[in-house]
Amino acid sequence: MIDLRSDTVTRPTDGMRRAMATAEVGDDVYGEDPTVNRLEAMAAERLGHEAGLFVASGTMANVVAILTHGGRGDEMILGNLSHTFLYEGGAAAGLAGIHPHILSTEPDGTLALSAIRVAIRPDNVHFPRTRLLCLENSHNRCGGAVLPHEYTLEAAEIAHGAGAAVHLDGARLFNAAIASSTDIAILAGVADSVMFCLSKGLGAPVGSLLCGTKAFIREAHRMRKIVGGGMRQVGILAAAGIYALEHHVERLADDHANARRLAEGIRQIDGLRPRSINGSSIPETNLVYFDVDGEAVGQPTLDAFALSSRLKDHGVLANAIGEGRSVMRMATHLDVDEKDIDRALAALRSSTMGT
Ligand code: TLP
Secondary structure (H helix, E strand, C coil), X not given: CEECCCHHHCCCCHHHHHHHHCCCCCCHHHCCCHHHHXXXXXXXXXXXXXXXXXXXXXHHHHHHHHHHHCCCCEEEEEECCCHHHHHCCCHHHHHHCCEEEEECECCCCCECHHHHHHHCCCCCCCCCEEEEEEEECCECCCCCECCCHHHHHHHHHHHHHXXXXXXXECCCHHHHHHHCCCCHHHHHCCCCEEEXXXXXXXXXXXXXXXXXXXXXXXXXXXXXXXXXXXXXXXXXXXXXXXXXXXXXXXXXXXXXXXXXXXXXXXXXXXXXXXXXXXXXXXXXXXXXXXEECHHHHCCCCCCHHHHHHHHHHCCEECEEXXXXXXXXXXXXXXXXXXXXXXXXXXXXXXXXXXC
16 A cells, blocks of 8 residues: 555654664653653754653644643634644643634635734733744645745744744644755744654654743643653653654655655646645645546546545555545655655546546
8 A cells, every 4th residue: 555644654664663672761750761851852952942842742742832831711823724723622722721713824824914913912801812823834734835934933023022922833844944945943943832743754653842941841741741641661752753853854855856746747637636835736845735626527426535435446545635525635755755656646547537
């Protein structure tokens, strides 16, 4: 099977498994796991923040960050297409009583600066307090778009000017850094807290890092414990993360090249149309979103779900997104190469022809 459902599906390489097997470990709830401590320090240094915290998942990183920034009745501003709004079980509202103030996500993954300005609440007893602005870079649902750096600086300035903090969901921030040839510390520097995932393009089996000031991370550490995220001899997993940071960052460029190859091929298949970001149908990072139009190839029942099941018969896995039943996503990653992309394109060609 060529698995393009997500970049989360990668399996640890032999080198990564060796690093895991030989990791020095201790009880991390006592702060005694040397490998976790090393990973947290390494992550903070790479991102240019004071401290880091190893957590089980990207969702946990976001929820711990939000719980640390705000509390009951506070408000956070975020986009209607953000992962936090769409796919995290309503955790911020459910666990902390934080009120989500939803703005419409622009096609390039940004939130209009004018909309952010208007969304910020004046100090008035009628309103919740605006505590947080959440941004996402690269933006998953916006085709892996990289947020323009100037934009994030301006958005952060508006939030900070109103006394609100900025949290960056950087699940794929390394993809954004590689795609834009920008030091990740520059991208991460705009936010008060930032998370990135080890278990996506970086190829580790588990884990995300939340970074911020020492004071923020001290408090986030409490929140991680509260949500049941205190882990013990977890250096075995942290070792995979260190290995990923040392070996799998530069190679993200290969995933981006494969995504471009895939989008280019899709563009030439009748009935399929890669989604465009900023007027271009060339993906910036490793996510390829495209629309399926069965009518165009004389197959009215062919939607993203039907295509996904036909692809499976051809040995290719891809996710139908559900929006109007027409959208599909394919993600490139460590476990697929150029030949797999060509095989996936052949499967797409056959599937759209109904064979
Ligand atoms: N995204 C997953 C699914 O949940 C949709 C995927 O396959 O892309 N932030 C962003 C931007 C993400 O894309 C994801 C995962 C997360 C946070 C959450 O990470 P995990 O899955 O580790 O909780």
